[in-house]
Amino acid sequence: MDQHRNSLNALRLLFAGAVIVSHAWLLGNYGPEPALFGINLGRAGVMGFFAISGYLITLSAQHSRSVSEYALARFARIYPALIAASIAVAFVAAPIGAILTGGSYDLGGAFAFLGAALALTIGFLGPPHIGTSLLGNYDADTWNGPLWTLSWEALCYVIIAIVVMAARRRTDAGRASLGAVVLFVAVTSQITVRLQGGVITSIVDVAMPLMAFFLAGSVLAHFRERIPVGLVPIILASAAAWALLASGLGSVLAPLPLSYLVLCAGSLRPFARIGARYDISYGVYIYGWPIQQLLAALHVPATMPPLGYAALTLVAVWPLGFLSCVLVEQPAQRWRRAWTARRNARQPQLIAD
Template sequence: MEIKNNFNLIRVVLSIFVVLSHSYPVAGLPEPTYFYMSAGMLAVHGFFAISGYLITRSFERSPRVLSFAWNRLLRIAPGLVVAYLFSKFAYKAFDGYAGNPLVLLNASLWTLPWEMLCYVAVGLVGVVGALNRNTFPALYCSLWFIFIMHLGDDGRLFYFVTAMLMMFLTGAFIALAEHRLSVPKAALAAVFVMLVVFTQTGIDALSALVKVADFAYGPKFPIGGIRQALYVAALSFIFIYLSVYAVRVPFFKDDISYGVYVYAWPVQEIVVKLMADHGLAPGGLSVFLLSMPPIVLLSWISWRLIEKPALGMKKLLAIRKTQVTHQIRS
């Protein structure tokens, strides 16, 4: 099945959600949440779900570990290195953001090592022959069982990181099992699950159901953990539906989402610094509106001059391998 290219659009929207969400803490204000979920965290989960789908598809197309690693490196490293250097330069140029409420070099980058860990996991699972339609569903169910057994864990690592990894895992599962799934129907069901998770009426109904169907003599699953499990199970189907099955939007050919993500924080720090230096009180919405134009410009430059040319080097490894093979045969 040919993938409809709504991925760029959805990822741009998600990256804007991250910028909006971060505009508040960088201004010294509490990050807005709805039922304990911020727009930024929702967006990050969406990124991981989409990444799980696309990276798995990528390994299916090119199941050689070396080429897979090379392609992933080209997508992540060049833009990341330049964005990091920009972050360092901005930090020094603007006096270490002295006086800003929250001073960090680039807070958005914390998710990237976890995403790269997911790439490594895809490569390892592929090497052992488990990244296929027959074997992976069993692995997926096993990991879900482990996840459910830890629903009572309220640690930050489990709450923030494990959910991201499960989103990636579910995206990978959809990529391998969608020939047996009706993703549109699953996405519709996922919308109803979201209504349960993110409405007080739904939570009350879920609490009543859990109370009636409590496990005899066993540990009680906290309602918060059950909500998280339902949310993790459902969200990936919604984003994959929007990216693959929804009506195609015929623009957003430039993939600026990565640039928006990695340049947003230093730009926001600069905006807060400049506002304070001019006697203006930074607010979440004002920081967002003032930050977006330079963020989009930097992201577009990054895509055109760094990321896209780097992706054009994907064929170098294949060409080199062909040359070596030809030399051996000759």
């Protein structure tokens, strides 16, 4: 895949929009959301996100000169925008929500939410309440639901760092490829055990399939030079994914063919210009839910169907995604590149000394 001319940013924006559309059914209290093989649009979008992340983060780890350079790249990518969004929710959206719903705003709860968001513990411990600032909303507890996925994505970052960097220390790149495959098999095996034990109920059981998609993307990154891309492989992968989903084993075995299809779609160039200059997908993803909650506090879902509610959310969240990109994410990336360049420029001198 051409790392400079691909449609991965366009796909991520599509997936972020899919998550917002999916959440409209829940937050608008429209009833059961349509799903295919038990996978709704939002879950499919997050799976796509994790597949792309697994591929790109593995490449980032392979290209990083050190653990610190890799860690800084990951920090600069997710943390500055997360800080801004968490502050906006805790100290702007929640007070507005309390006014709109007639609930109460709790400053201590706001700081607890901010701490949990920045510590990336929401995916493990759940989100703290900010008083009753969502009083009357169908989901009266959660101000930013998608943040739970960042906890698990960060865990995947650590796993990839260990696999790639540990193999590099042993000067054997093949060990990293083997390690990625072993981890993928281990995760999918655990999913099988849990599925056989009964209905999926815990957050771990929901998160493990996402980790499987992340690791599937990582496996594809390790073997990218050997994996063919063409009409026949795409047809075979599509047939395999459909058959596995229909059999009920989609969570266990489908991540690899589905991730392959996602990355094949990402390799197409017609949509390469979307997000090339302004990648707003992350901002859309982390601001979508709070906007939907505010619209729900205004009783918007009672006045329109779910797709109308979702469309209004997408219109409202686009400026926030753009501002996050221009004012937070891009400056953070420029700082990271400048710091890395200065550090790498000093290294030869340090060695010479």
